[in-house]
Amino acid sequence: MTYLHESEARDLILQPVENFGDIYEPTAVDEIIQLTRCQPYLVQLVCYEVVELLNRDIRRNRREADTAKATAQDVKEVIPVVLERGDQYFRELWKSLADSDRSLLRRIIYGETPTQQDRGVVRKLTRKEILTQEGDSFQVPLVQKYIEQLLEEEQT
Template identity: 90%
Template structure:
């Protein structure tokens, strides 16, 4: 299955890998002076799924509370934002494998002055849960920009700074697709001592596990060359791996129904992988278009030139570095990291 984030209660063991990320988060959270954590990476690399599985992958001394700022950012007032944050935190605590029941903040104080009321509430939570470290995970953190602009107030960011300075039992983890250097300059005033954790491609062993054992007791349906082909064209990008596998399963099922293959012995081949590529590009059109739209004109210009066989020049060094960080080009700047990305852009340029 490709696309939606995984819920541990229903998806069970379907989430693969990321052990290094979980270990680093736990180590940093338990350090004497925990930094602000920034979990960043491209769209659909599994950041939200990883945060949902975090309570099941780290020790019980840390209480991860996941807040979706994409939903919270729909608030048009500071009161609405504060209420949404409080509600999400309470619900996240209830969903933990070791349930934590948090009190509601004072509704009158929240209405009167939202973020000082939240500060008081956070202090109460800390006092009633001694020995615990609370890890506040703010997913889609870039959406706070929208709130700042909609309310013409930096109160939410001032609240975050106060939390960092005065609440030692509260640790902040921001998750998103942008590094801090890509945000407006004022963010640097609020987020200091930040430790970046990159959510990149799966390791090859993790990708092979995802392909061959997506669920328990999954039958062996791939020729070895097919698995190698999936690894090669996706570069172990988890969403693309899942999507290619989904389309291969659909292809096998169609062939079985048409009696071209026996159900018990049907296996996907490297040729089958090639056959589903056009379908994969069509189904993932939104993913690739979002990637293309996120690029600056100078980025697109270089990619066009590469597609047409040109070589990057000395003047392209800055753009190459940027596209390497975004995991689009290799460090040399003369090749795409993910062959499927190259195929999509080639197709896009043909249509222009």
């Protein structure tokens, strides 16, 4: 699945249904866009978890229901839950990759720069919307965070 245009992602975030309240500070919307790179499923998953967090905070009276606004910090706070709830999506993505793909992604996470020999794998992972064209960074920060977490778990 390809990405939404940024304007479409902003519309999805701000107006997922008709007459949706104004619940996001602009920095929260920017953070969602940055973390998901406008991948529709991830945008919706992050928004769902932010709304859940906001509702919990309102119920606990930490925020006023009429004026409660999700912040960029709220978006960052839900990342672990998003990685857990989206586990099947991320796991399927990881499992769909060849060993050479996973090896390159591991090396990038550990700070290595792709070599000339990696060109074919970089092109493939760029087409799959995982790496940037330069091949030295992930297109979707949430995908990178998931893989980092996966590698951490492998080491324990």
